[in-house]
Amino acid sequence: MTAAPFPATLAPVKRISLWRRYTRRPLGLVALAVFAIVVAVAVLAPWLAPFDPNFVDFKITHAPPGDGHPLGGDSAGRDILSRLLVGAQTTLYGAVITCVTSLVLGVPAGVSAGYFGGITDRICSWISDALQSVPGMIVLLVVAAGTGQNFTVLMVAIGVFLAPGYYRIARARALAVRKEPYIDAARVAGVTNGRILRTHMLRAVYAPIIVQTALTAGIAIGMQAGLQFLGIGSASTPSWGQMMNDGFQTMLTYPLILLWPSIALGVTIAALAFIGSTLADLVSVRVEQPTRRGLARVRQALAAPAGLPDRTPSGTHAHQAQDCALRIENLRVGYSTPTGVKEVVCGVSLDAAPGEVLGIVGESGSGKTQTIFSVLDLLPPGGTAVADGIWVGGEEVGHLSRKDRAALLGRKIGYVPQEPMTNLDPCYPIERQLVEPLRHVHGLSKADAAKRAREILVRVGITDPDRVLAAYPHQISGGMAQRVLIAGAIAGQPSVLVADEPTTALDVTVQAEVLELLRELQREYGMALVIVTHNFGVVADICDRVVVMKDGRVVETGPVEQIFRRPEDPYTAELIAASLDDAEGRAELDEKWQGRVAAQDGVR
Numbered sequence: 001m002t003a004a005p006f007p008a009t010l011a012p013v014k015r016i017s018l019w020r021r022y023t024r025r026p027l028g029l030v031a032l033a034v035f036a037i038v039v040a041v042a043v044l045a046p047w048l049a050p051f052d053p054n055f056v057d058f059k060i061t062h063a064p065p066g067d068g069h070p071l072g073g074d075s076a077g078r079d080i081l082s083r084l085l086v087g088a089q090t091t092l093y094g095a096v097i098t099c100v101t102s103l104v105l106g107v108p109a110g111v112s113a114g115y116f117g118g119i120t121d122r123i124c125s126w127i128s129d130a131l132q133s134v135p136g137m138i139v140l141l142v143v144a145a146g147t148g149q150n151f152t153v154l155m156v157a158i159g160v161f162l163a164p165g166y167y168r169i170a171r172a173r174a175l176a177v178r179k180e181p182y183i184d185a186a187r188v189a190g191v192t193n194g195r196i197l198r199t200h201m202l203r204a205v206y207a208p209i210i211v212q213t214a215l216t217a218g219i220a221i222g223m224q225a226g227l228q229f230l231g232i233g234s235a236s237t238p239s240w241g242q243m244m245n246d247g248f249q250t251m252l253t254y255p256l257i258l259l260w261p262s263i264a265l266g267v268t269i270a271a272l273a274f275i276g277s278t279l280a281d282l283v284s285v286r287v288e289q290p291t292r293r294g295l296a297r298v299r300q301a302l303a304a305p306a307g308l309p310d311r312t313p314s315g316t317h318a319h320q321a322q323d324c325a326l327r328i329e330n331l332r333v334g335y336s337t338p339t340g341v342k343e344v345v346c347g348v349s350l351d352a353a354p355g356e357v358l359g360i361v362g363e364s365g366s367g368k369t370q371t372i373f374s375v376l377d378l379l380p381p382g383g384t385a386v387a388d389g390i391w392v393g394g395e396e397v398g399h400l401s402r403k404d405r406a407a408l409l410g411r412k413i414g415y416v417p418q419e420p421m422t423n424l425d426p427c428y429p430i431e432r433q434l435v436e437p438l439r440h441v442h443g444l445s446k447a448d449a450a451k452r453a454r455e456i457l458v459r460v461g462i463t464d465p466d467r468v469l470a471a472y473p474h475q476i477s478g479g480m481a482q483r484v485l486i487a488g489a490i491a492g493q494p495s496v497l498v499a500d501e502p503t504t505a506l507d508v509t510v511q512a513e514v515l516e517l518l519r520e521l522q523r524e525y526g527m528a529l530v531i532v533t534h535n536f537g538v539v540a541d542i543c544d545r546v547v548v549m550k551d552g553r554v555v556e557t558g559p560v561e562q563i564f565r566r567p568e569d570p571y572t573a574e575l576i577a578a579s580l581d582d583a584e585g586r587a588e589l590d591e592k593w594q595g596r597v598a599a600q601d602g603v604r
């Protein structure tokens with residue numbers, strides 16, 4: 001049997017690491033640099049501090065900056081700079097203790113609750129809710145009193161109160177991931193729950209947990225400073241909160257004493273907040289939105305004058321321009337990538353007359369959908385199409401505004417998408433999904449729209465339209481869902497109906513029925529029907545003419561019979577052989593089988 005064509009080499013996929021993407025965010029970089037400086041100061045504080053932070057020199061009480069004390073002296077005559085530097089150590093130590101406590105308590109509990117559900121989930125969620133409803137500050141004061149103001153225990157207690165933040169994130173991610181087929185596959189393969197939790201589940205939660213850690217560290221530093229401001233903590237260990245307390249007493253007379261620790265605290269918390277929000281952007285938004293400059297660059301590259309070997313247009317027209325329901329001339333589609341412009345449709349021309357069924361066929365990635373999406377003006381963000389012309393129902397639509405292009409959908413062009421189930425909203429019954437466009441696109445009254453919806457459902461072969469109208473998408477079969485989508489697409493009696501892989505998600509008997517239905521409707525309404533498919537079997541069933549595409553170009557085009565009997569391009573021949581039950585393939589198999597039987601006979 002002839003193998004399906006497959007590219008000999010694939011371009012390596014370029015993955016950009018989180019770190020590299022982070023370094024492209026200037027604000028995030030500045031925040032990281034500031035935080036790195038705070039960490040370096042905390043680590044090197046014993047060597048950087050010019051004085052013992054607790055050494056009292058009454059001469060510098062309330063002293064302004066200068067005279068060997070760059071930030072002056074505090075109310076007790078201690079060097080402010082030395083206390084600020086050593087205070088950074090206390091602050092970061094406290095933040096680390098809090099984050100580690102929250103992580104250790106929140107993440108395993110959240111992942112287990114999301115993965116196992118049931119009683120584990122109920123118990124963990126109850127504890128998390130209870131922690132959130134307890135007034136934290138009061139409990140912290142009680143803990144401080146009961147532990148002789150032990151700083152480490154206090155920071156652990158703060159960590160316990162912040163653990164629900166981690167718990168909720170980890171549980172939500174685990175709940176989303178536990179139903180994924182790869183988790184079932186791991187279970188079926190005998191992988192233990194412990195290993196699934198350690199590998200798949202933790203992997204799924206790590207990105208939001210990093211973000212949460214940056215934010216939790218900021219919150220922990222703020223809470224710690226608040227407690228120290230209230231006088232909690234050892235008096236002999238300098239801290240920013242204590243310094244603020246000291247400065248607060250003399251705020252009106254010596255404001256600088258309050259200013260320095262406030263700046264240190266504010267800058268550190270702001271740096272952590274910016275680091276957290278930059279990370280949040282990077283882990284949640286993976287698709288970069290195209291910039292105007294990027295789009296202009298793609299447009300310019302696509303419109304560059306022809307002449308290069310790969311810039312010659314491909315495809316031909318079978319009809320006069322005025323006889324076409326759909327006509328595309330020299331269509332190019334491109335995307336901006338880090339390595340330059342990627343052209344995915346390269347100068348495609350094709351057409352379809354009213355009453356004709358045109359098949360666009362090709363392997364996955366050959367550019368069929370991009371061609372059709374260019375006609376429908378539904379290219380994803382970043383996709384840019386340029387063409388010498390796109391005509392629908394005799395009207396040149398390529399130069400219309402986006403709004404006017406959108407107005408063609410449902411009126412001049414109908415579209416039947418690939419996956420019937422995912423193209424119906426699970427939240428609404430079928431009736432609402434059919435009636436809404438009839439009312440808002442075609443201006444029918446509610447009663448007329450309901451009547452028309454019922455009529456078209458009957459027309460597409462649904463025998464119990466009232467039940468289907470009242471049903472939600474999950475209550476009907478895939479074949480029925482496809483009929484509903486076809487009903488929606490033909491409701492406006494368009495001149496062109498585009499069906500993108502209309503049978504791929506359906507079983508064989510339903511496939512034949514759907515193709516037959518499309519053919520009937522196409523004849524009845526006199527539409528041009530464009531079927532996008534990778535399967536020559538579908539082409540043989542229903543199409544009059546076929547356009548064969550490969551790597552964004554038209555390889556061959558012509559009447560179906562001619563293409564089947566005498567494919568000019570070897571790629572077309574390969575596609576036909578891969579799609580159909582070819583005699584050569586079976587002969588090969590028979591030969592192999594006979595060889596095996598003969599070998600077995602010899603052994604006996």
Ligand SMILES: Nc1ncnc2c1ncn2[C@@H]1O[C@H](COP(=O)(O)OP(=O)(O)OP(=O)(O)O)[C@@H](O)[C@H]1O
Binds near residue numbers: 362368371382383
């Ligand atoms: N958003 C995008 N960004 C960059 N390249 C894209 C994007 N969407 C599609 N492509 C590329 O465009 C090429 C053509 O894709 P297209 O979806 O048209 O293929 P297709 O022939 O319809 O195959 P399939 O039936 O598998 O969808 C592919 O190489 C694909 O990787």
